[in-house]
Amino acid sequence: MTAVELDRPRAAPRAAWRLTLGRFLSDRAAVASLAAFALVLFASFAGGPIVSAIVGHNGFQQFPYATDASLDPVGGWSRVPTTQQVRLDEYGNVLPPPKGSTKTLMVLGGDGPLGRDEFIRVLDGGKASIEVGVFAVLISALIAVPLGCLAGFYGGKVDAIVSRLTEWVMAFPLIFFLVFATVHLTSTLRPIGWGHDIPAGVPMVALLIGVFTSFYPLRLVRAQLLTLRNSEFVDSSRMVGASGLRIIRKDLLPHLIPTLLVWGAVAVATDMLLEVGLSVIGVGVQSSTATWGTLLAQTTGTIYNAGFGGGDHHTTWHTVWPTLAILISVVSLNQLSESLRRAIEPWRR
Amino acid sequence: MKRIGFFLTRRIAGGVLTLVAVVTFTWLMYWSISPQPGRFVYPAGIKITNFQLADGAHRLGADRPKLTQYGDWWWHLLHGSFGQRWTGATLNDNVLTTAPVGPLLYPSVRETLSILLGGAILAVLISVPLGAIAGRRVGSLADRVISIGALVGVCTHPIVTGKLLTQWFGIDLGWLPIGGYCSFVKHPPPAGLPANFPTCGGPVDWATHLIMPWFTFAFLFLALYTRMIRASVAESIHEDYVRTARAKGARERRVMARHVLPNASLRVLTMVGMDIGTALGVAVFVEFAYGIPGLARLSIDAMTGDPLASATDLPMLLAVVTMITLIVVIGNLVVDTLYAVVDPRTGTADRPGRTKEIAAGVM
Numbered sequence: 001m002t003a004v005e006l007d008r009p010r011a012a013p014r015a016a017w018r019l020t021l022g023r024f025l026s027d028r029a030a031v032a033s034l035a036a037f038a039l040v041l042f043a044s045f046a047g048g049p050i051v052s053a054i055v056g057h058n059g060f061q062q063f064p065y066a067t068d069a070s071l072d073p074v075g076g077w078s079r080v081p082t083t084q085q086v087r088l089d090e091y092g093n094v095l096p097p098p099k100g101s102t103k104t105l106m107v108l109g110g111d112g113p114l115g116r117d118e119f120i121r122v123l124d125g126g127k128a129s130i131e132v133g134v135f136a137v138l139i140s141a142l143i144a145v146p147l148g149c150l151a152g153f154y155g156g157k158v159d160a161i162v163s164r165l166t167e168w169v170m171a172f173p174l175i176f177f178l179v180f181a182t183v184h185l186t187s188t189l190r191p192i193g194w195g196h197d198i199p200a201g202v203p204m205v206a207l208l209i210g211v212f213t214s215f216y217p218l219r220l221v222r223a224q225l226l227t228l229r230n231s232e233f234v235d236s237s238r239m240v241g242a243s244g245l246r247i248i249r250k251d252l253l254p255h256l257i258p259t260l261l262v263w264g265a266v267a268v269a270t271d272m273l274l275e276v277g278l279s280v281i282g283v284g285v286q287s288s289t290a291t292w293g294t295l296l297a298q299t300t301g302t303i304y305n306a307g308f309g310g311g312d313h314h315t316t317w318h319t320v321w322p323t324l325a326i327l328i329s330v331v332s333l334n335q336l337s338e339s340l341r342r343a344i345e346p347w348r349r
Numbered sequence: 350m351k352r353i354g355f356f357l358t359r360r361i362a363g364g365v366l367t368l369v370a371v372v373t374f375t376w377l378m379y380w381s382i383s384p385q386p387g388r389f390v391y392p393a394g395i396k397i398t399n400f401q402l403a404d405g406a407h408r409l410g411a412d413r414p415k416l417t418q419y420g421d422w423w424w425h426l427l428h429g430s431f432g433q434r435w436t437g438a439t440l441n442d443n444v445l446t447t448a449p450v451g452p453l454l455y456p457s458v459r460e461t462l463s464i465l466l467g468g469a470i471l472a473v474l475i476s477v478p479l480g481a482i483a484g485r486r487v488g489s490l491a492d493r494v495i496s497i498g499a500l501v502g503v504c505t506h507p508i509v510t511g512k513l514l515t516q517w518f519g520i521d522l523g524w525l526p527i528g529g530y531c532s533f534v535k536h537p538p539p540a541g542l543p544a545n546f547p548t549c550g551g552p553v554d555w556a557t558h559l560i561m562p563w564f565t566f567a568f569l570f571l572a573l574y575t576r577m578i579r580a581s582v583a584e585s586i587h588e589d590y591v592r593t594a595r596a597k598g599a600r601e602r603r604v605m606a607r608h609v610l611p612n613a614s615l616r617v618l619t620m621v622g623m624d625i626g627t628a629l630g631v632a633v634f635v636e637f638a639y640g641i642p643g644l645a646r647l648s649i650d651a652m653t654g655d656p657l658a659s660a661t662d663l664p665m666l667l668a669v670v671t672m673i674t675l676i677v678v679i680g681n682l683v684v685d686t687l688y689a690v691v692d693p694r695t696g697t698a699d700r701p702g703r704t705k706e707i708a709a710g711v712m
Contacts, residue, residue: 168370171677173630173645180652183661184382273506277634280508281649299512319516323509330504 030339036332044126059120125290133268139210144217152225201285265337364678431668461644468566480578502572511638528640581613622684
């Protein structure tokens with residue numbers, strides 16, 4: 001060690017979030033999962049309009065000739081007449097379309113007797129599914145952070161009530177609570193929506209999922225505050241006369257952000273899976289609205305409706321497209337969460 | 350011995366308290382939704398007058414004072430009866446006929462328990478070797494393949510697994526029946542049919558009908574358990590006692606089986622206990638995918654009620670809730686007892702950690 005080296009100007013210490021970002025970006029799995037989820041986001045929100053503009057029809061238009069005489073949908077990449085009128089012979093059988101009618105490219109066959117472009121519907125469905133996931137996470141964070149802070153910081157009776165309630169609710173399958181609540185709130189809450197951007201039913205499903213999943217972040221926040229509330233920086237704040245709420249707001253909330261980020265990424269994924277489950281049971285978003293859950297329920301059927309699962313009126317693609325979409329987004333979100341955790345807490349492999 | 354007796358008594362008392370709480374909560378929830386039990390009596394779908402609603406409720410005994418109904422339900426339960434189902438009530442010549450809950454409930458409990466137990470055994474049997482292989486060399490090719498497989502397993506909805514398995518093994522290959530349930534004991538054909546009428550039953554039929562549900566159920570938990578065993582093995586493989594065992598010339602298999610894997614057994618047991626509730630939620634979808642009218646499916650049906658009536662079948666719901674609570678409580682009791690046996694130090698202590706957060710999406 002020589003004097004020259006000591007005299008060299010030292011680099012400014014880098015901010016903690018920059019170090020975290022550096023670790024995150026140098027992790028191949030992290031970048032890959034981020035890219036995959038960005039792709040899913042792009043495909044869901046911009047993909048539908050773009051594909052519609054290219055092929056000239058959207059996911060709401062129905063093409064009677066997209067199904068053959070026995071109502072079986074045509075396969076992928078088929079050309080289908082765009083005419084809306086079906087000509088029947090005197091026995092009621094469907095006649096082939098008139099010669100020279102304009103043709104259009106159907107990326108995937110229509111679903112059952114309705115004849116809509118399934119591929120565009122999967123793209124559109126992503127929008128509703130991701131909205132459900134994101135809104136539900138925001139709602140459960142809104143419930144969990146204040147309650148968790150109160151329970152973890154003040155302890156005592158609030159903490160006892162919150163903890164017992166959490167334990168008790170979590171011992172039972174969440175899906176039962178959700179189904180019970182959805183069934184009896186459907187008539188009042190399901191019509192709420194905002195045009196095509198937030199389809200009707202999405203706010204209801206997001207609200208219910210958000211409320212019933214808020215127990216997980218609640219436990220997380222409470223546990224973290226329990227460990228933090230006796231730390232020295234809290235003591236020093238208290239010594240200069242800060243109130244409890246100010247300590248929570250100024251000193252403790254910033255510490256929760258990494259935890260909430262890691263939880264949020266994985267929670268969006270689990271909430272999307274819950275939406276799928278509700279739709280498959282038949283109590284989620286209206287079945288005419290495309291979400292990945294309702295698209296999947298077309299073939300699996302719901303309790304209200306046997307679906308096409310038993311019959312022949314679907315192709316394997318009707319299962320595969322939504323399944324793939326769900327799988328890609330959920331896997332990428334899970335990996336994103338795992339990578340975030342590794343980047344934030346590299347010492348806890 | 351005295352301690353274990355005390356522990357068991359406390360646990361059983363806790364279980365009874367849980368049952369009372371859950372049943373009371375169900376009643377409160379039911380009353381809070383302004384129910385219309387009269388819809389079960391009069392044909393659904395058509396417009397139904399207020400008089401008919403009141404009359405239907407009266408015939409079902411749902412217009413009595415709430416406390417009477419509640420007490421009456423417990424009184425009947427103590428006599429071993431869950432009462433009469435509301436769904437399927439028919440009014441003929443001013444006489445109301447209803448079916449008892451039992452004949453629908455008890456077979457469904459058998460079906461759900463068959464799925465749960467078989468699936469849990471399968472999940473543990475497969476995840477232990479996979480977790481051991483992955484955890485022995487963290488970062489190796491086998492570890493990466495297993496870890497990615499586990500990630501995909503966690504992220505796949507059981508309904509999707511069920512759909513794909515049915516498509517491949519049931520329809521395309523035709524190896525297995527695509528759904529339904531066969532009882533473990535072969536019953537003679539129902540009266541009026543010839544004695545050699547082919548009926549479905551017996552251990553072989555039972556198992557072939559349940560193979561796909563077991564795998565569907567196990568796939569999700571397999572992933573969770575493999576991850577956990579991998580972490581446990583990776584932690585303890587570098588411990589001193591493992592090195593000592595190797596130095597003394599123990600074979601690799603013995604090292605794993607006697608010194609490394611027992612560390613994971615406690616955690617597996619903990620997770621099994623914690624996941625009983627989750628498992629019932631997963632069972633909804635497994636039963637749904639294979640058309641098995643099990644307990645979980647029955648509970649959804651009771652909650653949603655008759656689709657046309659959109660009313661909740663309270664006696665059925667209460668019966669199902671009681672059964673689910675009993676399964677959760679007894680399952681936890683068994684796991685706690687095993688826990689006390691496996692690790693005497695923590696016999697009556699609270700158990701650590703749970704995996705429900707991870708599996709929340711499908712439960």
